[in-house]
Amino acid sequence: MPDNIIEVKNVSKSFKKYKRGDSFFDAFKSLFHREFERIHALKNVNFEIKKGEILGYLGPNGAGKSTMIKLMCGILEPDSGTIKALNYTPSKDREKYVKNIGAVFGQKSNLWTDLPAIDTFRLNKEIYKISEHDYKKRLDELVELLDVKEIIKSPVRNLSFGERMKCEFIASLLHNPKILFLDEPTVGVDVVAKQNIRNFIKKINKEFGVTVILTTHDIGDVESLCDRIIILDKGVHVYEGSIPLLKKNYLSYKELIVYFEKETKNIELPNCEVIESEPFKATLRVDILNTSISQAIQNLMEKYKVEDLDIKEESIESIISRIYKSEKK
Amino acid sequence: MNYFFAFIKQSFKESTKSRVVFFINIFGKIIFFIINFYLWQAIFNYDGRGVINGLTMEETINYMLFVSIMYGLLSTNIHRIVMKDVKNGYINIKLLRPLDYGLGHLAMALGQNIYSFFLEIIPSLIIAIFFFNFKIYGIFYFLLSFISFFLAIILNFFIDLNFSLINFKFIDTYSAVNFAKSVFKSLFSGEIVPLNFFPQIMQQIFKFLPTTYLFYTPIMIYLGKLSGADIILSFIFQLIFIIFFYAIYKFFWKMLTKSFEGVGV
Amino acid sequence: MSLFLEYVKIKIKDFFSYRFTLFLFLLIDIIYIISLSVPFLIIYSATEGFPNWNIYELFFFTTTGIITSTLIFTFAIVIGLDITDKIKDGSFDLLLLKPVNIYYHMLIQSLDLRNFFPDFPLFLIILIILYPLVGILFSWINLFYFILIIFISCLIFIGFSGIFISFSFFVPHFDSFWDLFFSFREISRKPIDIYKNKFIVLFLTFVFPFALWNYYPASILMGKIDTSIVPSLVLMAIIFLAIGFFSLKYGLKHYKSANG
Numbered sequence: 001m002p003d004n005i006i007e008v009k010n011v012s013k014s015f016k017k018y019k020r021g022d023s024f025f026d027a028f029k030s031l032f033h034r035e036f037e038r039i040h041a042l043k044n045v046n047f048e049i050k051k052g053e054i055l056g057y058l059g060p061n062g063a064g065k066s067t068m069i070k071l072m073c074g075i076l077e078p079d080s081g082t083i084k085a086l087n088y089t090p091s092k093d094r095e096k097y098v099k100n101i102g103a104v105f106g107q108k109s110n111l112w113t114d115l116p117a118i119d120t121f122r123l124n125k126e127i128y129k130i131s132e133h134d135y136k137k138r139l140d141e142l143v144e145l146l147d148v149k150e151i152i153k154s155p156v157r158n159l160s161f162g163e164r165m166k167c168e169f170i171a172s173l174l175h176n177p178k179i180l181f182l183d184e185p186t187v188g189v190d191v192v193a194k195q196n197i198r199n200f201i202k203k204i205n206k207e208f209g210v211t212v213i214l215t216t217h218d219i220g221d222v223e224s225l226c227d228r229i230i231i232l233d234k235g236v237h238v239y240e241g242s243i244p245l246l247k248k249n250y251l252s253y254k255e256l257i258v259y260f261e262k263e264t265k266n267i268e269l270p271n272c273e274v275i276e277s278e279p280f281k282a283t284l285r286v287d288i289l290n291t292s293i294s295q296a297i298q299n300l301m302e303k304y305k306v307e308d309l310d311i312k313e314e315s316i317e318s319i320i321s322r323i324y325k326s327e328k329k
Numbered sequence: 330m331n332y333f334f335a336f337i338k339q340s341f342k343e344s345t346k347s348r349v350v351f352f353i354n355i356f357g358k359i360i361f362f363i364i365n366f367y368l369w370q371a372i373f374n375y376d377g378r379g380v381i382n383g384l385t386m387e388e389t390i391n392y393m394l395f396v397s398i399m400y401g402l403l404s405t406n407i408h409r410i411v412m413k414d415v416k417n418g419y420i421n422i423k424l425l426r427p428l429d430y431g432l433g434h435l436a437m438a439l440g441q442n443i444y445s446f447f448l449e450i451i452p453s454l455i456i457a458i459f460f461f462n463f464k465i466y467g468i469f470y471f472l473l474s475f476i477s478f479f480l481a482i483i484l485n486f487f488i489d490l491n492f493s494l495i496n497f498k499f500i501d502t503y504s505a506v507n508f509a510k511s512v513f514k515s516l517f518s519g520e521i522v523p524l525n526f527f528p529q530i531m532q533q534i535f536k537f538l539p540t541t542y543l544f545y546t547p548i549m550i551y552l553g554k555l556s557g558a559d560i561i562l563s564f565i566f567q568l569i570f571i572i573f574f575y576a577i578y579k580f581f582w583k584m585l586t587k588s589f590e591g592v593g594v
Numbered sequence: 595m596s597l598f599l600e601y602v603k604i605k606i607k608d609f610f611s612y613r614f615t616l617f618l619f620l621l622i623d624i625i626y627i628i629s630l631s632v633p634f635l636i637i638y639s640a641t642e643g644f645p646n647w648n649i650y651e652l653f654f655f656t657t658t659g660i661i662t663s664t665l666i667f668t669f670a671i672v673i674g675l676d677i678t679d680k681i682k683d684g685s686f687d688l689l690l691l692k693p694v695n696i697y698y699h700m701l702i703q704s705l706d707l708r709n710f711f712p713d714f715p716l717f718l719i720i721l722i723i724l725y726p727l728v729g730i731l732f733s734w735i736n737l738f739y740f741i742l743i744i745f746i747s748c749l750i751f752i753g754f755s756g757i758f759i760s761f762s763f764f765v766p767h768f769d770s771f772w773d774l775f776f777s778f779r780e781i782s783r784k785p786i787d788i789y790k791n792k793f794i795v796l797f798l799t800f801v802f803p804f805a806l807w808n809y810y811p812a813s814i815l816m817g818k819i820d821t822s823i824v825p826s827l828v829l830m831a832i833i834f835l836a837i838g839f840f841s842l843k844y845g846l847k848h849y850k851s852a853n854g
Contacts, residue, residue: 015850070851075690077847099693108685114608126600127692349765357774360802364781367789376641400777505618505625512629521633521780526640 005179005211006049006072011081013042013067041067043235044081054205054212056226060324064235065215069181072213073103086178099128102172102210106184109156109164110171117152117159117167121174128175135174142170146200162193169197173204180204182214186221198224219317233324243316250319254293256284257310258300269299332428333436340440351448358397358453362461365393382525387464388552392523394463395548398453399478400520401445403485403543405438408507411493424586431490431578438486466553473560474551480567481543487574488514488539494578497585519545539570597694598702605707623716630656630783644788650728651816655785657721658815659808662744663782664713666807668706669748674755675772676704678762687851696846697839700759730816739824740815746824747806749831754803756838760845782807799823800830 016036041064049055059065070076071083074090074097083090088097104110111120125135143149146166156164165185172180182201186194202225204210216222222229222243229246231239239246255275263279271291276283286296293311300306373379373386384392414420426433457463465471492510515521517540524535524545535541546563549555555563631653638649647655677700680686689699725732758775762768782804786795798805806827813819 070687073687073691075687075851076849094690095693095695097693098691101691103691105687108688110688112604112608115604119604119607123600123604126597127694349761350768350771353771354774357778360778360781363794364784364789367791367794368784371645371788371790372637372641372643375643375645381641404773406773505621508622509625512625516629516632522636526636528639 003050004048005051006083006085006213008045008047008068008072009082009084011042011045011068011071011078011083012040013064013071013076013079014038014040040235042071042078045232045235045237047230047237047240049211049213052205052209052211053227054201054214054225056222056229057213057215057232058222058229058320059215059232063232065232066183068232069103069183069213069215073101073181074098099175100177101179101181102175102177103181104165104168104172104183104185106165106182106187109168111156111164111167113157114155116155117171120156120167120171121152124171124174130175134176138174138176139170142173145203146170146196162189162197165189165193165197166200169200173210176208177210179211179213182212182216184216185214186216186218194218194220201225219315219320223316231320231323238323246316246319247313250323251314252289252322253285253287253314255312255314256286256293256296256300257312258282258284258304258306259308261305261307264304267304269296269303272296272299332426333432336428336433336436337440337443340437341443343440354401354449355452355456358449359456361397361400362394362453362457365397366390366461369393383554384523384525387462389523390461391464392519392548392552394457394461395551396520396544398450398457399544399547401449402442402478402482403518403520405486405489407434407438407486407489408493408496410434411490412496415496430582431487431575434490435483435486439482442482466551470551470553474547477542477547477550477560477563477567480564480571481547484539484567484571484574485543487571487578491574491578491581494581494585514540514543517541518543519548523548539574542567542570601702601705602707605705619713620716623713626660627656627720630660644785645790646787646818647785650724652785654721654724654728654730654816655808655812656783657717657724658740658812659783660717661714661721662747662808662811663779664710664717665744666748666751668710670751670755671775672706673701673704673752674758676706677755677759678768678772681759681762681849682766682768684851686849690849697842728816733817736815736817739821740811742824743806743811743814743827746827746831747803747811750803750806750834753831753834753836753838756835756842760838760841763845763849778804779807782809785809785813800826803830803834 015038017039045068057065057068067076071078072085072090074094077091085097086100090097110124111117112123121135121139124130125132130138143152146169148163148166148170151159151163152167152170156167159167169185185201186197189197198221201212201214205212212225214221214225226243228242229239230237239250241249256272258281260280260282264282265277265279267274267277267282267284269284271287273285273287274282275285284296284300286293297309300309369386369390373381373389379385381389414423423430423433428436454463458465488510492507495506517524517535517538519541520543524532524541527535535545542563546555546567550560550563634649634652634656637643638652643649644652677686680689689703690696692699758768758771761771781798786798786805786809789795795805799810810819810823810827814821
């Protein structure tokens with residue numbers, strides 16, 4: 001399958017975690033005997049990533065997202081199963097493989113804080129053995145795209161978080177990677193900078209053909225960027241597919257906002273639940289598993305005098321949180 | 330005050346270290362015992378006199394063994410904590426705590442010390458007694474010396490804290506100042522060489538230096554070299570110095586927080 | 595090689611990004627000399643001192659110690675310390691993301707040459723001034739052995755650092771061990787022959803090699819001991835390096851990145 005840039009097969013990863021008590025006696029006891037439990041961060045995970053897509057990798061804290069990203073980057077080795085990325089096995093052919101990937105980890109900085117970002121870029125040029133010509137061209141392009149001409153010349157410690165993030169992006173894209181891993185790239189960034197970063201990710205995906213794999217807690221990132229999402233909970237994939245598909249499969253209700261011609265009370269319709277009711281306005285939740293929205297509107301029109309109406313879908317955020325919750329039960 | 334004890338407890342829990350570190354610490358203590366034991370034996374044997382400046386060989390060796398045992402309690406890493414707080418901007422969070430910045434860190438240090446007392450000091454004390462003839466000159470003196478050490482820990486903490494505050498103004502000069510302080514402290518507290526070996530004139534000055542009360546006086550109490558009145562006087566001196574350094578800290582702290590603008594947010 | 599140079603460049607820039615740094619380093623050096631010499635002065639003023647060593651010889655011993663420990667620090671200890679820190683806070687991940695041999699990269703990215711600037715020339719000058727005062731006959735052979743032994747001790751402590759680093763892959767609070775390690779420097783500051791105990795001498799030479807930090811280089815330069823020990827030290831360096839390398843390899847395999 002030449003399309004697949006990354007193939008993950010039956011990957012499991014677990015960590016040892018020592019249990020430890022609070023009391024003084026426990027502290028003493030732990031010197032001689034300690035109990036541990038195995039935390040299964042990932043259990044038999046399978047998936048593929050296609051060339052040129054933007055994949056959103058979502059899940060609650062501690063679901064194993066970061067572990068998966070680290071496995072795909074070659075930082076960690078899986079306990080069992082195989083990972084193939086760009087025809088390499090990341091943990092085995094690490095040196096050759098990482099030449100082709102870039103990574104931005106929101107928490108960890110690649111940049112030297114006391115120096116201007118440009119110095120880090122020059123260092124990366126040496127690390128990735130980029131030729132002078134390619135380096136200049138690439139840097140100019142990226143600086144242009146992110147509009148950071150002045151910023152890269154002042155010490156990183158004086159930059160705002162959003163500016164710093166932009167520099168991180170440049171540092172991880174200089175060597176023209178085929179895959180870009182982003183671990184919470186917009187965390188702690190203000191709305192305007194967030195929008196800039198999103199546009200930038202879209203652009204590098206479209207123009208440079210970089211495959212992007214992204215973990216985030218920001219649902220806005222997902223909606224505006226991702227072609228496909230994978231939802232992970234407790235080391236198991238609970239959903240895999242596109243956002244429209246997610247809506248189709250998991251959407252259980254739609255909301256109807258109805259404006260009446262005259263004062264209307266005690267609305268009653270089959271398969272509809274009244275959430276809010278005002279004299280001239282009401283919000284109804286239509287259970288679309290048992291009825292269609294058109295049927296509900298028809299029923300409504302027959303019974304009441306309606307002036308105007310709005311249809312609202314459930315937000316992705318609430319769908320995802322519902323999926324998390326249902327898994328936990 | 331409740332917060333204070335909560336902090337102590339929290340820090341005690343946190344300092345539960347792994348057993349590798351525990352055994353390495355014990356190993357380190359044993360090496361220091363051996364080194365001090367043979368070093369001072371060699372010096373006394375070569376010198377030929379039985380008593381040098383009022384200390385016999387046995388007393389000097391026990392002095393140095395006691396320094397090795399207690400060493401961990403009288404070293405803080407407050408300067409590193411303050412530097413991290415300032416550089417990373419954690420200070421803003423810590424300022425929101427209901428407990429004074431310095432007292433909060435004192436509580437943390439004490440919590441760690443309680444941990445090391447049981448898991449470093451007592452095991453190494455037992456080893457010293459059984460394998461290095463560490464002698465207890467009188468259980469009463471021995472207990473009094475621990476009270477003195479307890480005060481010394483607090484005094485030491487406030488000295489270090491004051492020097493750490495330099496970080497706020499001069500992030501770049503901190504290392505030199507801190508290094509100078511630690512050298513001065515280790516020389517004039519009797520940590521490397523008992524203060525008895527210093528020239529007579531300096532010994533008079535030492536009485537009025539706070540560093541003397543870190544290692545030298547507690548150990549002199551343990552050796553039974555101080556009279557009852559001297560012991561009480563030394564406690565009073567320790568308390569005065571603690572109050573003095575605490576007051577300085579309070580003064581600096583007020584000045585600093587007024588002029589402080591968050592760094593690195 | 596160009597990567598190495600780029601690292602050196604960036605470190606120097608980083609070094610001068612704060613004011614007064616050079617001046618401060620000089621100041622620290624002066625305090626350092628005081629801290630090392632005063633205890634000897636005190637002991638020599640109150641007692642007969644150490645057998646076999648007069649005070650000038652001890653000063654010479656101390657000064658060579660500063661030079662050798664600068665080298666050992668720069669090429670071994672600081673690197674180990676830096677890497678353990680990185681493993682603890684998880685930024686070691688970033689090192690693994692670079693297409694450079696990991697052992698080589700650990701070495702050059704943590705190499706901190708700034709210790710060299712004020713220290714090395716300063717103490718070399720002091721050493722040259724002390725030389726006639728102590729009354730040692732200069733010989734090229736001894737100088738050669740001096741340099742050789744420093745080289746050997748660097749290798750040994752690189753191996754040592756490797757062992758420590760691999761420990762920190764498994765033990766979460768291992769960084770506190772470095773504090774202890776630094777306090778062991780006190781051992782290296784006294785000539786080990788004063789202990790008059792064969793077991794201690796062997797222990798500090800072959801197992802816990804702090805005598806290599808200072809005692810062997812200085813004594814050989816001063817012609818106090820003969821050179822028959824050198825071959826066994828070379829063998830030891832090879833053994834330590836091998837242990838360090840293999841434990842690192844083992845540790846890297848079991849690396850579990852922080853907050854994973």
